[in-house]
Amino acid sequence: MTTPAPVETLDLSTLLPGFVTTDTRPGYSGWVVDKNHLVEFASKLRDEFGYDLLTSVTGVDYLPDDKMEVVYHAFKTTGGPVLNYKVQVPRQDPIEVPSLVSVYPGVELQEREIWDLFGIIFTGHPDLRRILMWEGFEGHPLRKDWKEAYFEEESKPFKSRWPDGKIVQAENNNKFSDNIAYPAGFDPEKWIPEGEDALYGSLAKYEYTSQDGIKNDHIVVNLGPQHPSTHGVFRVSAVLDGEIIANLKPVMGYLHRNHEKIGERNTFLQNMPYTDRLDYLSSLSNNFGYALTVEKLMNIEVPERAEYIRVIMAELTRITNHCMALGALFNDLGTFFTPLIYLLEERELILDIFEAVTGSRMMCNYFRFGGVARDFPEGILEKIKGLVFERLPKKIDEIDRFMSDNEIIRSRGIGQGILTAEDAIRFSATGPLLRASGVPYDVRRADPYSIYDRFDFDIVVRQNGDIYDRYMVRLEEMRQSVRIIQQAIKGLPVGEFQTGKPQYQVRVPAGESYGRVESPKGELAFYVISTGKPSPWRYHVRAPSFINLTPYGHMCVGQKIADIVAILGSIDIVLGEVDR
C-alpha cells in the first residue's frame, strides 16, 4: 500500500471493437468482454500483449442484477500490475461461458471449481466435473440464493450469538438436529449414490495385445484420502501401465471447509482469523494478503513500523513453511523423519517467537487493516536477532551439507518430475514451483507490495524444473528470507504499529480489489468485492497450492508410481488451502 498501482494505460477497447468495454462500475477496473469473443480476446492478450500468466479465475454471483460474472486476472511473467477482465452472463440456467483451457491450461481446476460452486458451465472444458463437493450434491453452494442447513442470517453477528443470555444453537433450528438438508420429497431409500464413475471415466484408459498375444489392461490405483504421504486428506487416482503412470488425476475436496461461503457472511475483520486456517503452516502470509487486499479498498496507509514488523513476521513464516515443506519432501523421498525432526527444531524456535508476539503458535491472527494487532513485546528483538544472525544461517548450511549431496535425494530428485518453463507458465504455476523451472517470477519483485522494494535480496531461480531444483530453491529462499529479516531488523523504526484506533467494524467502500503476496507456496491472492456493507459480497482466495496442482498430472505421466508422492512433496501443498 505504499505506492498505488500504476494505472493500466492499454486501450483494449480497440482490440475487438464493440466487444470489449471498460468496466465503469464505481470502484471497479478492467474490461468487460463479450462471452463469444472471450477465447479470441484471451489469445490476443497472451500473444500480442505478453499477458502469459493467467493466475486467477473466479465467479461472482450478482443476484440483484440477475447476472453472473467470471473474473480473470492476468499478469506478465516479466512483471507489472494486474489486468483483469470479466465476462458477464445472464443468471438463467444453463449458464454457459467458453472455457479458456485451450489458451491457458492452468484454468482447468479453477473452472471446475466455478462449475461446482456457481453452476457455470464452461463449454469446451475437457473434464468438467465437480471438484470440491461430490457428484450428486444438491445445488451450487456459492450462489447467493443457496442456503446451507444451518443458515441463520445473511450477515454476522447472528442474533443467536448476541450475548443476551439466550444463545440458540444452530442444531436446534434444524429439523434433523444436524447440519443436513435435503430437497423436498427426497427418499433416501431410493437414492443411488453417483459413486466414482465420473472420475474413473475421465481417466484415459487403454487396452492392447502385445506381440506375444498377452492381453494388457489398465490398472487404476487410488492413493488417499487417508494415506501417510499425501500431506493430509488428498487423493490421487492414477492409471498405471506396469509401474509407469499413464494418467493421473488429483481428487480433492476432503477438507473443503467453505471458507468462501462463511467469509461472505463474516464481517471484514472476522475473516482475518479464518485466513490463518487456509494455509495453516504459514498463517501470517495469509494475514498479509488479506490485509493488503482490504487496505487497497479502504485506501489506508500502514505506519512504517508496522510495515517492518509485517515483513519480519512474513519472512519468518516463509522459513517455518520451508522447514516443514523440505522435511516432508525428505520423508517422501525416503529419508524417513530424521531430517524433518532437525528442521522442526528450528520451526519450534520460530513458533516461540510467534507465540510471544501474536499469542498463538500457529493461528496467529496478527495483522489488522492499517497495521498489526500489537507491538513487538519487550526482548523479542534479541531473540529474533539471535536466530537470524547466529543460529539459522548455520542450520540452513547444515541441512545443505547433509542433504544436498545425499545419494537418495539426488537420484530420486534429479531429472524427476520435470516441468519446463513454458509448461509452468501455461499451467499458472507460481512460487518455488515456477522458479525452479527457470522463470524468475516473484511477486515481491515483479509487483512489489508493502516495503519489499527497499530490501536487497535475490530471486532464487534454478533451471531444470525437477524435484531436486525445487528443493534447492526452497533451501536458498530460506537464506534470502534470513537476509531480508536481517535488513528489516536493522531498519526497524520506532513509532505507531496501527493507523488510527483499533476498530472491530471497518468501513470498506464499495468496489473490487485483488491483492496478492508471495506466500511461501506461491502467489496468494484475495479477490474481495465490497458493496459498502459490513460483509464482503464476494471473498475469493486464489490459493497457490490448489492451482499448483494443475500441472501435477502432467508432471507425473511417464514417471514411476513411487514418484507420485515425491512429486507431490516437491509441489508443497497444504490441504487447508487446496480445498479451502
Next chain:
Amino acid sequence: MDVKDINTPGYEIPEEIEGQVAITTLDKIYNWGRSASVWPLMFALACCGIEYICAQASRFDLSRFGMEVTRPSPRQSDLMLVSGTVTKKMMPTIVRLYNQMPEPKYVIAMGSCASGGGPFKEGYNVVSGIDRYIPVDVYIPGCPPTPQALINGLIKLQEKISKQSIKTVRWYQKGEDQASIPVPILGPDLIDPRKIPLIKNHEA
C-alpha cells in the same frame, strides 16, 4: 463386583519373598501394557495434524508416554486421533477406517472442529463434530490444541484405559463382535443410514 474391587489383589506377600514376587490383577497388568503402548492411526485431517506432528517431534517427544508408533493402516492401530475439521465428503472414509480398526479401539476428538464443528460449523460441507457418527473417548479443546494440550488429552486416555476391566469391556462381551457403524452415504447431502426413518418422516 465393580471395577474398583477387581483391581485390588487382596493378597499379602510374605516378607521373605517380597523382593522377588509381585502380585497384581490381570486387569492392572493388561491395562498397564495397553495404556503404555497405544498405537495411533497415522491420520491427520487439518491444522491440528501439524500440532500432532510437533508433539511427536523432538521437543515434545510423545514417545515418553508410549504413544509414538503411528501406523498407516487402521488394522494395526488402537487409537484414531481425529485431528481436524471433519467434512461430509470425508465422513464415509472415516467411518470405514473406524470400522476397520480392531478392538480395543479408542477415538480422540482433537480440536474444536472435530469436537463440534469449530469455527467452520456453519459450513455446508462440515460435520458438527465427529461424535455424531463415531463414539469419542476424549475431547481436546483448542484451535489448534497446543502439543501440551494434546499430551494432556492422551494422558487422560491412558487414565481411562487403566480404569477399564476385562470383565466389562465391550470387546469381551458375548454377542456381536464389535460395534460396527453403518457407513454414511453421499447423497444430495450426507445421509446417515441410522437416520433414514427420520429423514423419510420429515420429507414425506
